[in-house]
Amino acid sequence: MDWGAIFGNAAVELISPTTAAYALAALGLAVHFGYTGLLNFGQAGFMALGAYGYAISILTFGFPVWGAFLVGVGASVVFALILGVPTLRLRADYLAIVTIAAAEIVRLLFTTNTFSAVTGSANGLSGYKNEFAALNPLAEGSYGFGPFENNAYDTWLRIVAWSIVILAALLVWQIMRSPWGRVIKGIREDEDAVRALGKNVYAYKMQSLILGGVFGTIAGMIFALPRAVVPSNYQTTLTFFIYAILLLGGAATVLGPIIGSMIFWVLLSFFSGFVARAVEAGWLPFMTSVQGGQLRFILVGVAIMLIVIFRPQGIFGNKKELSFVR
Amino acid sequence: MLAVLFVTLLAAFTMATFSVTSAHADEVGTEYDFTLSGNVQFNGDVLKGVAIDVKGNGYQADTVTDAEGKWSIGVPEKGSYEVTLDEDTLPDGVIVAKGGSVIDTEFALTDRKSVNFFLGEGTRNTVNFFDQFVNRFVNGLNFGLLLALAAIGVSLIFGTTGLSNFAHAEMITFGALATLVFSVNFGLPIWLAIIFAIVLSGGLGFGLDAVIWKPLRRKGVAVIPLMIVSIGLSLALRYTYQYFFGGSTTQLPGAGMKDLQFGPVSLSPIDMASMGLSIVVLLAVAYFLLRTRIGKATRAVSDNPSLASASGIDVDNVIRIVWIVGAALAGLSGVLWAYFRPGVSWDMGFQMLLLVFAAVTLGGLGTAFGALIGSIIVGLFVELSTLWLPSDMKIVGALVILILVLLFRPQGILGRKERIG
DSSP, X not given: OOHHHHHHXXXXXXXXXXXXXXXHHHHHHIIIIIIIOOOOOOHHHHHHHHHHHHHHHHHHHOOOHHHHHHHHHHHHHHHHHHHHHHHTTSOHHHHHHHHHHHHHHHHHHHHSGGGHHHHOGGGOBOOOOHHHHHTOOSOSSEESOGGGOEEHHHHHHHHHHHHHHHHHHHXXXXXXXXXXXXXXXXXXXXXXXXXXXXXXXXXXXXXXXXXXXXHHHHHHHHHHTTSOBOGGGGSHHHHHHHHHHHHHHOTTOSHHHHHHHHHHHHHHHHHHHHHHHHHHTTXXXXXXXXXXXXXXXXXXXXXXXXXXXXXXXXXXXXSSSOSOOO | OOEEEOOBOOOOOSHHHHHHHHHHSEEEOTTSSEEEEEEBEETTEEOOSOEEEEEETTEEEEEEOOTTSEEEEEESSSSEEEEEEOGGGSOTTEEEEESOSEEEEEOOSSSEEEOOOEEEEOOXXXXXXXXXXXXXXXXXXXXXXXXXXXXXXXXXXXXXXXXOOTTHHHHHHHHHHHHHIIXXXXXXXXXXXXXXXXXXXXXXXXXXXXXXXXXXHHHTOOHHHHHHHHHHHHHHHHHHHHHHHOSOOBOOTTTTOOOEEETTEEEOHHHHHHHHHHHHHHHXXXXXXXXXXXXXXXXXXXXXXXXXXXXXXXXXXXXXXXXXXXXXXXXXXXHHHHHHTTSBOTTHHHHHHHHHHHHHHHHOTTOHHHHHHHHHHHHHHHHHGGGTSOGGGHHHHHHHHHHHHHHHOTTOSSOOGGGTO
């Protein structure tokens, strides 16, 4: 049993761009769900818009990186408005159903053969990394140490990804201490009371939806940069995993989503590495390595249930600031 | 119009089957680890020399079927590919009937993937619009009715407990998987397998209520956490199914029966049985809700649980019955969905879940008859939209309608206004 490789592979996930992307998406969801009480189940849709907005802008229209970035963000603002207008006046679970449906619409529109020329349909898009790599100030060579050693591009990507995550976390931290944040938290606790104070609850909810959605969109771009954009990555399951991360860390916290994402990915990687090798070593004769891969998703599902039932505030959450709308 | 026959090799999933296939097929890309393969047959006759083309992930290859109608193409990556059957190379009078001659496929967890084309008799000229419309309409009705079976369960559970049950998808899949196990693995006749599967589905509903939902209700967990628990349960169950059944799609016995023509409408005996069964069961549910004591109690709990409890109704008992009935209906819906799609797979229920939610929301959350009407509208809409939209976008239309309805009549067709705020 090669424990070194298992721990090494798990440690890689600690600062991988994927972990950063999930952390940022979960942070957006924390703004929606943890702070405002909006049940957004369409975070995968926001991420898809970011990834496709970025990739299509560069591949089809030849935009520079900042232009592609703005296209993605703009698309998600429009998407948030479309989602918010019909549902923010309704009860929480309507938003849940509409966002999950809208995210699927987005994914199906990117999957269909009709727009294959632009979206690459089910095969997705690739070959949009050069523009981002061209901005890399680092010289060729490898940076870091041990499991964290990477080439120049990967190091650059990690620096950018985690810088964005840190900036976003600082923004959320500050904004939730501001008067705006107090109104937002007030809406989560008691919408009618806030309305009685003369605040426009609808507008505040919409702003929160847009802010968290933009986080999700940027997360989608970070998620797309180390790999190709494939529509099947943006299924509803992605949103559920981000919820798992958020609940694990604590829904109404700033650090929760980030640490939650690190824990989630390190554990997932450790678990799949361990099971794969345990199967090879014949420790688990009743299981194939493929089944081991599914076992971890079963455990994610069970973990979601157990966290919600037994520790709804997550690891960092405060029991008094209960993370759930009623 | 078309006599649709399902005539392709299903499984190259075991090593044994595969080695036979690869020994004869005109092989392309054998240097790669991952293989797409299939078997082109029509009415039991193998079709030789049919051109197959695979594209995707920057890779492209083509081949023709060998003397046994088999083909196999190796691909460099485990990803999604577009497999095209060149219809011009089919013999006269044979066409690709359902699903089109281009299939988007994706490797599941195995290194091999078999790709099936539905061949049918016919010529490649189009049917006039009215005939197509009528045919799609009947298909949509069929789909709507099976959707209604699942939607009524979702609606009743929502009405009595306030839970938007995401795990309903897995209750749908459960019915189909149980039927598959009883009919294929245990060799029971299909009608008996279906009855067993539905009884077992009801048992699943009872078990879920007893083990998970009742304790959580006792604990006083709020509605939103309950919904997230149901999402966790849905994930756990879905991947449990995949753990045991793998990523493949398997046909139930009798799937792909020859269609019968009624004017412009072509229906297989299975489709007709499915519609008949749905209508009978839906009538029975309506009778149960409107005429029986326990049905009236259900509607009372749905209306106002505390008031119902105060008037001497055993709310826990009602909720238990709702879970059993809802799960049994979901199981039946899963069996019919397996024939409609066609095929049983681990995530089939999840593919349908959003349409079920759309139907329930359309009809009005928590109203059983609203769910029925909503389902039929969604079913018709999904099928009829293929007249204008490409078939891989048919679900988009139904979901767009859902959002539009919420914009203009958020309480749904039969819902009442006070529920929404």
